[in-house]
Amino acid sequence: MLRRSSDRKAKLRDAPRPVFATVVLIDFLALALVLCWLWAGPPAGANLGRSVLIVLGGLASAELTWRLERQRRQLSDTPHVNMSSVAILAVTLVSGPVAGSVAAAILYLHLWWRASRWTSGIDPYRAVFNTSAMIVSACASYGVVHPLAPGGVASAPSETSAVVLLAAIATFWLVNSLAVGAAIAAAEKLRSITGLVGGWSANALEIVTLFLGAITAVVIQLRPWLTLFLLPLIYVLHRSDSVKHLEIAASTDRKTGLLNMETWRCLAEAGLKKARRHHVPVAVVMLDLDFFKRINDTHGHLFGDDVLRAVAHVLSSEVRRTDLVGRFGGEEFVVFLADVDLVRATEIAERIRSAVAALEISPSTDGTSSAVPVRITAGVACDDGYSDDDVDLSQLLLAADNRLFFAKGQGRDRINAGYTRQAR
Incomplete structure (x- = not known):
């Protein structure tokens, strides 16, 4: 054990x-x-x-x-x-x-x-x-x-x-x-x-x-x-x-215990199809750990793995059990939220960001060294479920990734959210 x-x-x-x-x-x-x-x-x-x-x-x-x-x-x-x-x-x-x-x-x-x-x-x-x-x-x-x-x-x-x-x-x-x-x-x-x-x-x-x-x-x-x-x-x-x-x-991803990307994509596509049938809004949150390479280079990859696990635990704790949380790759994570509008999705992303910022993770097992600050940036893309043209999962991911890119350009440790297109 x-x-x-x-x-x-x-x-x-x-x-x-x-x-x-x-x-x-x-x-x-x-x-x-x-x-x-x-x-x-x-x-x-x-x-x-x-x-x-x-x-x-x-x-x-x-x-x-x-x-x-x-x-x-x-x-x-x-x-x-x-x-x-x-x-x-x-x-x-x-x-x-x-x-x-x-x-x-x-x-x-x-x-x-x-x-x-x-x-x-x-x-x-x-x-x-x-x-x-x-x-x-x-x-x-x-x-x-x-x-x-x-x-x-x-x-x-x-x-x-x-x-x-x-x-x-x-x-x-x-x-x-x-x-x-x-x-x-x-x-x-x-x-x-x-x-x-x-x-x-x-x-x-x-x-x-x-x-x-x-x-x-x-x-x-x-x-x-x-x-x-x-x-x-x-x-x-x-x-x-x-x-x-x-x-x-x-x-599942063995390092974090979250869904791996292939499984997440299959489940998210099924959830998106169901949401479209019932005209339910959905959102995708793309999250990226800020300066994670610096953490790995300074404190080692084993400590970096501890950080990934801690962030994964925060993600799982701050969303509903029905939401889909996966590891997108490296230090990136992705969340699929069903029946959530843009305001609610942004609140969830902000709650995750605040919880990650509150983490206290020390590189030493005995706690003698000071905690390393961990920050996360997120992009949120939402679809209202009422558009004439169906939005597929790839478009949601691309929109969330673009929002994440904009948030990084604004200084990191923040949320950038919006619809995949203008709501009708």
Whole structure:
């Protein structure tokens, strides 16, 4: 879950101090919890056979989808979900936290061998950290469940069994999200909440997998053969999620997370056609970072990438979810606004300009150096939707680009807006 490194041989000791401290803390916490549960008592031997079957099912599912998982890890740079938590939670609920920890180690070792080790920048300490985070989550989940159902979830009274399972799911999800989020926050201070803990879709998928894990734990203790019906469901869920991530990766700019230009153009053309049918005004905002080359030359391209990501975050935050935000190329961005007149589009562009000017981005990770000022210039082109001649997207882009050029000529850090032609 940590930022990828360009050095495949990077060691934990070479990581920034906050990352080193967070990773070591989670690793030692996982080891301490396993030792504590071992001291409290060995795993329940009667259920170990069932746990072995669960782990074998998890390995089979991972083996069927490892190619997609490898591609997803190569392309994705945000927290994402794999189906390992299904087996890990199920084994934990069936045989205890020690068995769950062993299951986590086996499944993540297989995942690393099949997918992670072939992915550039996935350092071994990251794989160990992810395993440790799962172990801590499993131990914490069992620690909450055991007082509620000492004999196991299958033996819990029917009126409390749902509460027991919900407590296990909630604890596992919360602890894992906090551990992963803390590690990413230590590595990348510019991450948004979505970048730290994943978006709603990813978290919903994680919760669904934990529900499947809880169901598996109950079913395998009551009717073991029924778990065979869960395997196809887990496989299809994993495969569909992997395909969705690959589609997202193919449509977004990896550096900023915004739409790439090809995808933006296709969606914007569809939006423009819809707007023309309903006589709805549209606007295109073209934005350019002022003196970005100077930032790169003075502070380096890595800091320049941080600036691009910060500006991209501002753009996404200051527009509606239905608006289209893309990276036009280099330090240029473009926004398609539907059902927005010239006045409103200009207000949005001005709000973006002010938010970018308020950014405080320091080249040093410890914040010892002063923030580098970031400014942006924008051109706004609007079409009222009532003209006799259709305005295509290329004309809107050209008009917005011309407005941007005029704004730069007027001194930069400003907005120049107008219609593509005189409104009728």
